[in-house]
Amino acid sequence: MRVSYLWLKDLLDFSLSPEELAHELTMVGSEVESLTPVGPDLTGVIVGYVLEVNKHPNADKLSLCKVDLGAEIKEVICGAPNVAAGQKIAFAGIGVTLPNGLTLDARKIRGVTSTGMICSARELQLNEDHTGIMVLREDALIGQPLQDYFGTRDYCLELEITLNRPDCLSHVGIAREIAAALKLEFTPPSYTIAETGPPIETLTSVEIEEPDLCPRYSARVIQGVKVGPSPAWMVKRLEAVGLRSINNVVDITNFVMMQMGHPMHAFDYHHLEEHRVVVKCAEPQEKFVTLDEVERQLDSRMLLICDGKQGVAIAGVMGGLKSEITDATVDLLLESAYFDPVNTRRTSNFLNLTTDSSKRFERGADPNATVRALDMAAALIVKYAGGKVASGVADAYPRKFEPWNVELRPARVTAIVGIEIPTAELQDHLRRLGCQIEGSDPIQATIPTFRFDLEREIDLIEEVARLHGYNQVPTADRANVALDVVAAAQETFEEKVCNALVRLGFNQVKTSPLIAKSETLLRDYPEALKLRNPGSEDMAYLCNGLLPGLLKVAAHNLNRDNRGFRIFESGRVFHKDFSEKEVVAGLMVGVQDLGNWDQGLRSVDFLDLKGAVESLLQELSLDKQVFVYYTIEGAGRFTADVVTVMASERQIGLFGQLHPKATAIFDIDVPIFGFEFDVAVLQGQSEQRISYKPFSSFPALQRDLAFVVAESVTTGQMSGAIINAGGEDLIRCELFDVYRSDQLGADKKSLAFRLIFQSFKRTLTDDEADLAIKQIMASVDRAFGAVLRS
Structure with a gap:
């Protein structure tokens, strides 16, 4: 935002030099990035x-x-x-x-x-x-x-105005800030006009079809103007803030915008076919030629100012070429409106068209300043271009904005700022910012509609603190306010998961949540949500899983001869039903170093991934998880070797080898092993307290059992059944051998388990161990038809 030093001096009588003014504005929150003399250096x-x-x-x-x-x-x-x-x-x-x-x-x-x-x-x-x-x-x-x-040389101050202060995108707004900082009285200039023309109702009308997108639209008509050059002083003021002079009418609308902060537009009245204004959304794929002579394609969510038959301006962004002010213009219609900030921003971004007007509307203009802006513009036009102002204003205001009240407690100011600011000073600061004040403890502040950012008590505390001066707050060796920072449970658990994966040799990555359509084609993912206004086709969809982003990272590393790595990501995924969930996913790629000089390198395989997943779950206290192997049809995320991880009959996630058709989307031709877990389910299953349990002082008994089962029975299913049937004295069940042979049969295999029995109360007898073995054998026989191998 550029402001003119002399322009500010016209609005407010202050004695600061340009350098002093720049410092004062920076100290109250409007940072001055540069201070540049306007015009040539005439020294000497x-x-x-x-x-x-x-x-x-x-x-x-x-x-x-x-x-x-x-x-x-x-x-x-x-x-x-x-x-x-x-x-x-x-x-x-x-x-x-x-x-x-x-x-x-x-x-x-x-x-x-x-x-x-x-x-x-x-x-x-x-x-x-x-x-x-x-x-x-x-x-x-x-x-x-x-x-x-x-005369005094002018200076241009380039200010960095934060997004929450659209009121400072004007000379009046900055003058108000200066007055508040210097404790000066400031009254914005007002303009009176002689309405000598016919009644406005006989000349035009305003109809708003989209009140949510345009809560207010005001218009005046001026007849008999003479378009020509602007006065030298106005040209100088506009040039000082980087605007070029066009003609007196257009320059006046720009002058009003730069002084008041409210964008305006002037239409040639006789180029409005029905001499009226209709505010409505454009038709799908409607074409419109803007003032810069570019034909633009609109969509049905863009707001258009129409003359009853066709569009004459893109609301809040730019006017149309057909109705522009020219040297032949005699009668004109002045527009001053309030447009929805979100819709204006979307339109500006979609059309790649940013203007001084759109910058102000998309941050939030003052809906109650429309008529004041019209009066100022009309007064200046009559003075410098002649003409007669029609009597009255065509003002459609279907959704009114009223000032609101915020309560400020002096004691709360002291608690937050750390020093006691007198109540009278608090009231004075708020009054100079444009608030109406009642009461003293608490102070009831009525907030003007040009300060949308003042919603809560803490907002008022920030205002009075900056005007009092942060440099006036003495330093202290201790905090006056206790800041209790308690991390959310979800954040703490995610950090725990990430740290566990790092300890297992994984590197954390962060990928874009936006992906291409081809990356959403993994069959067993939920349907992806497409953006309405994507920046490019490569970033048109919200990610419905983390594996596509990880596969892009894997492809990038493989193309650069990184032969082996483990990566993971924790983040949010989005589904077409607008649901979201936190997910952690990881990949194991290529070769791994076995850690011994005589063993060299080997490719990672399914068992490496399974071991990593088991280690992760054990670190998260999920020692009762069950692995369920199953087969899928078609090219989903994984091949047929897929494991779903269950705990308390809830699915935690999946792991396995990624399907070649899935990796081929990313031009990867080597085996990739991956996992994807639901963080919320993980957290719910791991919320068990870890309690101290002493070592048993009694001896343990070991039994080795080999069961012949069908090929379809998994190790996880067998171990789960053994643990459930073994009783409380079965403390460990480990698979130590898998055997297949012709004697067993083509569809049979032998699974050998080592069972450890140990009591914490007494020495177990062989009879007690044998009884537990019988219970186990009966259980696996009923469940899987398993028999002891002879």
């Missing part, structure tokens, strides 16, 4: 008086001039045809550096030495006139610095 150039002009003895087109500088008289050679005795001129002496970078020195021209220069406006970079020297007014004082002759 002074007012001179031409005493006499004589011909150069050796050159017909040159003149010898004697110039009175007040303290001395200089002889100067001048080639300008308009130089004459009795003129007051701009003089630059020896050693002066002109704005164009030229440093003057004494020069001999055709045998005569010149000791300075009488300057043209172009040489001083004041304008492009170089037909002759610049002749000054008679009231110029001889010897006066030329900068003083032109």
Whole structure:
């Protein structure tokens, strides 16, 4: 946001220099990023008086001039045809550096030495006139610095305005901030107009079809204007903040926007076919030509200002070419409205069209400033372009915005800020910000509608603290406010999961939540949610799983000869029914170092992944999980070797080898092993307290059992059944052998388990162990038809 130092001085009487003002604004929260002089540097150039002009003895087109500088008289050679005795001129002496970078020195021209220069406006970079020297007014004082002759030099302050302060996107807003900081009285300028034209009802009307997107639309009609150049002072003000002059009408709407912060637009009244305004959404794929002569395609969610038949402006963004103000314009309609910030931002982003108007509307303009902006613009147009203002305002306001109340407790200010600020000072600060004040403890503040950011008591505390001055708060060696920071349980658990995976050799990555359509085709994922306005087709969908992002990372590393790695990510996934959930997923890729010098490298396999998953679950106290193996059809995330992890009859997640058709989407041709777990379910199953349990002082009994089972029976199913039937004295069940042979049969296998029995109360007998074995054998026989291998 650019503001003019002299423009601010016009609005508020303050004595700060530009540098002091920049510091003061920064201290109250409106950071000044740069301070730049406006216009050329005229240091050293002074007012001179031409005493006499004589011909150069050796050159017909040159003149010898004697110039009175007040303290001395200089002889100067001048080639300008308009130089004459009795003129007051701009003089630059020896050693002066002109704005164009030229440093003057004494020069001999055709045998005569010149000791300075009488300057043209172009040489001083004041304008492009170089037909002759610049002749000054008679009231110029001889010897006066030329900068003083032109008045105080203006400066442009570039401010970084935070998103929550749209009220500061104007000179009135910044002037209010200065007044509050310096404890000065500030009253925004008001304008009165003579409504000498016909009633507004006979000329136009306003209809709003989308009140949620346009809660207010106000309009005035002015007849008989003469479009032409703007006054010099207005051109200077606009140029100081980076705007070029177009014509008096357009310049006035820009001037009002920069002064009040409320964007406006002027339409040629006779180019509005039905002479009325209808605010509605555009038709799907409707074409519209904007003022920059670009045809743009709109959609049905974009707000359009229409004349009853067709669009004449994209609401809050840019006007249309057809209804623009031209030199032929005689009657005009002035628009001042309030448009929904979110819809304006979406329209601006979709069209890739950002304007000074859209910047203000998408942050939030003041809905109750529309008529004030119209009055200011109308008064200036009548003054500088003539015309008659129609009587009344066409003002449609279907959704009114009223000021709201926020309570401020002085004791709470003391508790938060750390010092006691007198109640009278608190009231004064809030009053200078535009609030109406009642009461003292608590203070009831009525918030003006241009301060949408003041919603809660803490917002008011921040305001009074910054105006009191953070630098006025004394430093302390202890905190006056106890800050109890308690991490959310979900965050703590996610951190626990991530730390466990890091200890298992995985590296954490962070990928984009936006993916391409091809990456959503993993068959057993829920359908992905497509963005309404994607930046590109590669980022058109919200991720419905973390594996696509991890596969992109894997492909990137494999293409750079990273032969083996483990990666994981914890994050949120999104489904088409607008549900979300936290997921942790990981991949094991390529080869791994076995850690021994004589064993070298080998490719990771399913058992490596299974071991990593088991270790993770054990670290999370999920020692009662059950692995269920199953087969899937088609190309889903995984191949047929898929394991679902169950705990308390709830599915925690899946792991297995990723299907080649899935990895081929990412141009990966090596085996990839991965897992994906639901964090919420993981957390729910791990919320069991770990209690101390002493070692047993009694001896243990070991039994080895080999069962012949069908090939379809998994180790997890068998071990689960053994543990459930073994009783409380069965403390360990470990698989130590898998055997297949022709004697067992093609669809049979042998699973050998080592069982450890141990009591914490007494020494177990062989009979007790044998009884437990019988119970186990009966249980697995009923469940799987398992028999002891002979």
